[in-house]
Amino acid sequence: MNQIEEWMNGRIGLNFRSGLDRMKQAVSLLGRPDKAYPILHVTGTNGKGSTIAFMRQLLMAHGKKVGTFTSPHMISIHDRICIGDKPISDEDFTRIGQEVQQMEQTLLQTQDQLSYFEIICLMALLYFKEQAVDVVLLEVGIGGLLDTTNVVTGEIAVITSVGLDHQETLGGTIAEIAQQKAGIFKEGKKAVVGPLPAEAAAICQEKAEQLAVDLHAFRKDFGLKQDRFWNENVELVLPSLGLKGDYQRENAAVALEAFLLYMEGQPQAVDLDLIQLALQETRWPGRLxxxxxxxxxxxxxxxxxxxxxxxxxxxxxxxxxxxxxxxxxxxxxxxxxxxxxxxxxxxxxxxxxxxxxxxxxxxxxxxxxxxxxxxxxxxxxxxxxxxxxxxxxxxxxxxxxxxxxxxxxx
CATH class of the missing domain: 3.90.190.20 (Mur ligase, C-terminal domain)
Structure with a gap:
C-alpha cells in the first residue's frame, strides 16, 4: 500500500457528511477538470456498474477514449479509475493523489478535510483531463442529489433503477429515493431512465419538466420487444449478452439508449454490427x-x-x-x-x-x-x-x- 492509499484510508470515516460546498470548492481549486470532457452521469439502486460496462464497450467499439469512475473496486483501488478497461497505474495514482493532497492544504483554510470518496473522485476527474478522454462515465456513490459526484454537469443523466437501499441516507420510500436519484438531472440536458416503479417514473418526469430536460423513459421512448431493442429511430436484435441474467437485457437497453443519444452529437456514424459485438463482449466482475x-x-x-x-x-x-x-x-x-x-x-x-x-x-x-x-x-x-x-x-x-x-x- 502506497502513501496515498494510507492517507485516503485515514479518511474513510469522513464519508456521509452533508453538503457539496467542500467538493465544489475542491474542483474549483483544481481548475474544474470536469469541464474538459462530456460526462454521462449514472445512478440507480442496482445496475449502475453493468450499465456502465455496456456503455463503455459500445463507446470503445466506436473508437472512443473512455474514462470510467466506478465503485467499489473488486481487486485494487486503481480499478475505480480506468481509461478503457485499463486501471490507472500505481505511478499515476500516486502522482495525481499528491496533486489532490497539495490542493487540500489550501482547501483546509475554509473547509474540513476531504473524505476517501471525495479524494478518489477528484483524482478521477483530474486524470481524465490529463489523459484527454473523449467521454467520461461517472458513477454516483450513493443517491444523486447530495452525492460527491454531483458537482459535475452531465450531458446525459442515467437512472438505471429505483428501489429501497441506503434508506438511512436517502429516505425510507421509493418517492424519496427517486427524488435523490433525479437530483443528477441538469437544466437543458438529457436523461435516460430505466424500468422504474410508477411513482419513481412520475417524479423523474416532473423533475425533467422543471429543468427542461429531454427525458427518454424505458417503455415510453425506448424498450424491449421480445429479443429486440427499439426507439423512435432504430430497431435491432439484441445478441446473446456478455453479462448473464435476463435483467441484463434491461441494463443493455438503458446503456444502448444513452449511447445512441451521445452519438447523435458525434460526426461518426453508429455501426450496428459493432453494437452487436460490443454487447456480446461486455464483462463486469462480480455480477453473476x-x-x-x-x-x-x-x-x-x-x-x-x-x-x-x-x-x-x-x-x-x-x-x-x-x-x-x-x-x-x-x-x-x-x-x-x-x-x-x-x-x-x-x-x-x-x-x-x-x-x-x-x-x-x-x-x-x-x-x-x-x-x-x-x-x-x-x-x-x-x-x-x-x-x-x-x-x-x-x-x-x-x-x-x-x-x-x-x-x-x-
Whole structure:
C-alpha cells in the first residue's frame, strides 16, 4: 500500500457528511477538470456498474477514449479509475493523489478535510483531463442529489433503477429515493431512465419538466420487444449478452439508449454490427460472474437485487442451488435473506463472514447454517464438482471482492 492509499484510508470515516460546498470548492481549486470532457452521469439502486460496462464497450467499439469512475473496486483501488478497461497505474495514482493532497492544504483554510470518496473522485476527474478522454462515465456513490459526484454537469443523466437501499441516507420510500436519484438531472440536458416503479417514473418526469430536460423513459421512448431493442429511430436484435441474467437485457437497453443519444452529437456514424459485438463482449466482475462452470459470484447487495438473482437461479433447470451469503450489518441483510428464503425455498442457504468492518456473524441469524471458513467451503465445493449443483456466493460487493481475490490467487 502506497502513501496515498494510507492517507485516503485515514479518511474513510469522513464519508456521509452533508453538503457539496467542500467538493465544489475542491474542483474549483483544481481548475474544474470536469469541464474538459462530456460526462454521462449514472445512478440507480442496482445496475449502475453493468450499465456502465455496456456503455463503455459500445463507446470503445466506436473508437472512443473512455474514462470510467466506478465503485467499489473488486481487486485494487486503481480499478475505480480506468481509461478503457485499463486501471490507472500505481505511478499515476500516486502522482495525481499528491496533486489532490497539495490542493487540500489550501482547501483546509475554509473547509474540513476531504473524505476517501471525495479524494478518489477528484483524482478521477483530474486524470481524465490529463489523459484527454473523449467521454467520461461517472458513477454516483450513493443517491444523486447530495452525492460527491454531483458537482459535475452531465450531458446525459442515467437512472438505471429505483428501489429501497441506503434508506438511512436517502429516505425510507421509493418517492424519496427517486427524488435523490433525479437530483443528477441538469437544466437543458438529457436523461435516460430505466424500468422504474410508477411513482419513481412520475417524479423523474416532473423533475425533467422543471429543468427542461429531454427525458427518454424505458417503455415510453425506448424498450424491449421480445429479443429486440427499439426507439423512435432504430430497431435491432439484441445478441446473446456478455453479462448473464435476463435483467441484463434491461441494463443493455438503458446503456444502448444513452449511447445512441451521445452519438447523435458525434460526426461518426453508429455501426450496428459493432453494437452487436460490443454487447456480446461486455464483462463486469462480480455480477453473476461464472467461475468455472458451477460457481457464480454476484454482488446482489439489497433485496431488489436478490430478486434478480432468484430469477436467474430459477432459470437453471435441474440444478440444486446452494447460496453462501456474507453482508455488512449496516445493510438490510435480514430483508435480503428473507427474499432468498421466499424466492428459493428449496435452496441450501448458508451464512458466512469476511474481513471488512462490521459484518453479519453467526449469532445474527442462528436459524441458518454457518460456514466459518468460506475459503475452505468453496475449495471443497469446487473439488467435489457434483454436476447437478450450483453455488451462488452473494451479499456485499466487498464480500464478493474478497472471495474473487482469493480465487484469483488460488
Amino acid at each position: 460472474e461464472l467461475v468455472g462452470d458451477q460457481l457464480y459470484l454476484d454482488g446482489a447487495h439489497n433485496p431488489h437485487a436478490m430478486v434478480r438473482l432468484i430469477e436467474f437461479a430459477k432459470s437453471l433447470d435441474g440444478k440444486r442451488v446452494k447460496i453462501l451469503f456474507g453482508a455488512l450489518k449496516r445493510k438490510d441483510y435480514s430483508g435480503m435473506l428473507e427474499t432468498l428464503q421466499a424466492g428459493l425455498p428449496e435452496a441450501e442457504l448458508m451464512l458466512t463472514t469476511f474481513h471488512y468492518g462490521e459484518v453479519v456473524a453467526q449469532g445474527d441469524r442462528q436459524d441458518l447454517p454457518y460456514v466459518a471458513d468460506y475459503k475452505a467451503y468453496i475449495q471443497e465445493f469446487m473439488a467435489r464438482r457434483h454436476p447437478d449443483e450450483v453455488l451462488f456466493v452473494t451479499g456485499s460487493l466487498y464480500f464478493i471482492a474478497e472471495v474473487r481475490a482469493c480465487l484469483l490467487e488460488g
